[in-house]
Structure formats: C-alpha cells, structure tokens
Amino acid sequence: MRKKIALIGGGQIGQILAMLAAQKEMGDIVVLDIPDYVNPVKGKALDLMEMAPHGNYDANITGTSDYKDIQGSDVVIITAGKPRQAGMTREDLLSTNIKIISAVANGIKENAPDAFCIVLTNPLDAMVYTFHKITGFPKSQVIGMAGTLDTARYRAFLSMELGVSVADIAGTVLGGHGPTMVPLPRLTTIGGVPLTEVANQDLIDRVVERTRKAGTEIVTLFGKGSAFFSPAWSAIVIAESYLKDKRRVLPCATLCEGEYGINGLFIGVPCLISAKGMEKIFEIKLTDEEKERLGATKAAVQKTVDECDTFMS
Numbered sequence: 001m002r003k004k005i006a007l008i009g010g011g012q013i014g015q016i017l018a019m020l021a022a023q024k025e026m027g028d029i030v031v032l033d034i035p036d037y038v039n040p041v042k043g044k045a046l047d048l049m050e051m052a053p054h055g056n057y058d059a060n061i062t063g064t065s066d067y068k069d070i071q072g073s074d075v076v077i078i079t080a081g082k083p084r085q086a087g088m089t090r091e092d093l094l095s096t097n098i099k100i101i102s103a104v105a106n107g108i109k110e111n112a113p114d115a116f117c118i119v120l121t122n123p124l125d126a127m128v129y130t131f132h133k134i135t136g137f138p139k140s141q142v143i144g145m146a147g148t149l150d151t152a153r154y155r156a157f158l159s160m161e162l163g164v165s166v167a168d169i170a171g172t173v174l175g176g177h178g179p180t181m182v183p184l185p186r187l188t189t190i191g192g193v194p195l196t197e198v199a200n201q202d203l204i205d206r207v208v209e210r211t212r213k214a215g216t217e218i219v220t221l222f223g224k225g226s227a228f229f230s231p232a233w234s235a236i237v238i239a240e241s242y243l244k245d246k247r248r249v250l251p252c253a254t255l256c257e258g259e260y261g262i263n264g265l266f267i268g269v270p271c272l273i274s275a276k277g278m279e280k281i282f283e284i285k286l287t288d289e290e291k292e293r294l295g296a297t298k299a300a301v302q303k304t305v306d307e308c309d310t311f312m313s
C-alpha cells in the first residue's frame, strides 16, 4: 500500500509540496484547506493528476476541507497560516497564526495521531511549540522546518560567492528561524577544506548576514507573500528522510530538554531524522562567542513562546 501524505494548507508552499511529493512518488497526497479555499485546492490537486502522464508518477492527489480525509496519514506537513508581507517580521504573524495552528493541531490530533508532523507556519519556533503543546504528541513526532532551509540558504550564498558547487558545501545553522539564527562558519567545509581557510572574514560576514536576513530579502522582492520553493523542498527532505529511513542529519526545530543548555523550547539544532522520527539531537562543542550567539537566539525564541503561552492562557 502507498504511503499517505497530508498537506495542511494548499497555498503557495502547499502546492509546491504537493508537486514535489508527487514527482518523488512519496505516496498519495491529500491537501486540506479551509472551506472557502477548498475549490482552488481541489483544482490544484486535479491539475497535478493531469500532470502525471508527463510527470511520470503514480499518486492519488485530492483536495479537501474535511479532516477525516487525512486519516491514516504517515506524514503531515503544516503550512496553514498567513505569510509575511513586505515590512512585517515573522512575529507580526503570531496573533493570526496561533489561532490557525491551534485549530490545525486539534484536527490532526483527532484524525492522524500517529503521523510524523512537520510544521512550517511562522513564527516557526513558537508555532511548532504550540502545535506540540496542543497535540501532546511525543517530541520525536513533531519537528519544525527552519534550520534545513536556513542551511540551504547559507550554502547557496556561499556557492554564489565562492563559485563552487553547492553540493560540496557542508555546514549548519543553529537557533531560531529569524535574524538571531547562528550560522557556524568555523565548522563549514568546502569539499572537506575548512571555509575559514578559503574565504576571508569579509566574505564570511557578508554571507552570514545575508543568511540571517534571507527570508526578508525574498519578502521584500515579492512585496506580497514569502518564499515558497525553497521552504517546500526543505520540508520534503525531512519527510523523505522519515519515510525512507534515510537517517539524514538535518538542522530542525526540535524540543530541547537540556541540550545546548536549552530546556523546553523548540529551536534549531542538528537532528537525526529516521523512521523513528526525530531520533537524536547532535550536540556541538561551541566556542564562547557561538554560545553567546545561541543565548541571544534562545532569548528571542523564548520571548515569542511566552507570548504564545499568554495567548493560550
């Protein structure tokens, strides 16, 4: 029997997720959206079914607004919520998206309690925290997609600056999904060669800064809405690692319980994603400066989470 993937939210990211999951034959796909948007979502699903003969995939793709249709899902990917507009921070979305994520969490809890859940809705670290709090799912079953995207952006910018294949750039970005995130140049390598030996400090600083503001750069260019291709691919990488037990080590927002000196927050750290879900957190020995930066990102995430807790009390 085919696997089943539920996509909650069939907007910009949701539609790319559906296309990628179909092309990769990850399973049958159900796209769920609000009743007011169910016809466009049904239309997108039908369009993708009609793409299958040339796209060379077999998958049933359907649109719905009924949570019963997500029953039996192996993976649920959540993009329901408002995206940023130019001039907004991710935190500006909190009051709207917390209501949406609460409704979505209850729908998933009731209908797909065994699914591996990947949250993309912003402000990411606070939304995945809220989702986990409402569902009460084990922490291995709930992950936030942010570091995977932030690291992809970091690698893309390094590739653009250095003129080397993105495939040969390995690195990671820790922390919250916002301007306080912590790229780690010290541990970045280009085909095994330390970045710090091939690039000067100016270049490194420029790339780090651009990575931190990468989402805003796209929002500003769009004027309306936020990035969708790269967030979708990043979520698919996580979903594939789970479904195929690829055991990828990816920076994801996971519940830290003492790791990195962080307790009770979802924040980006390197995670082993296997058929067990979020199987293991890898801890890195950080320098004092990196620890300080991680402390700043932790404080920023804590502030947004506190607002969520106040909202929900």
Ligand code: APR
Residues within 6 Å of the ligand: 008, 009, 010, 011, 012, 013, 014, 032, 033, 034, 037, 079, 080, 081, 082, 083, 084, 093, 097, 100, 103, 104, 120, 121, 122, 123, 225, 226, 227, 228, 231
């Ligand atoms: N249940 C299901 N779907 C919902 C709900 C809900 N309660 N509320 C809103 N949606 C749907 C919208 O109808 C829309 O189709 O979520 C979809 C969101 O799509 P877009 O507005 O195109 O936003 P997108 O660019 O996909 O981003 C979604 O991911 O990266 C984050 O910041 C981004 O929070 C935003 C989210």
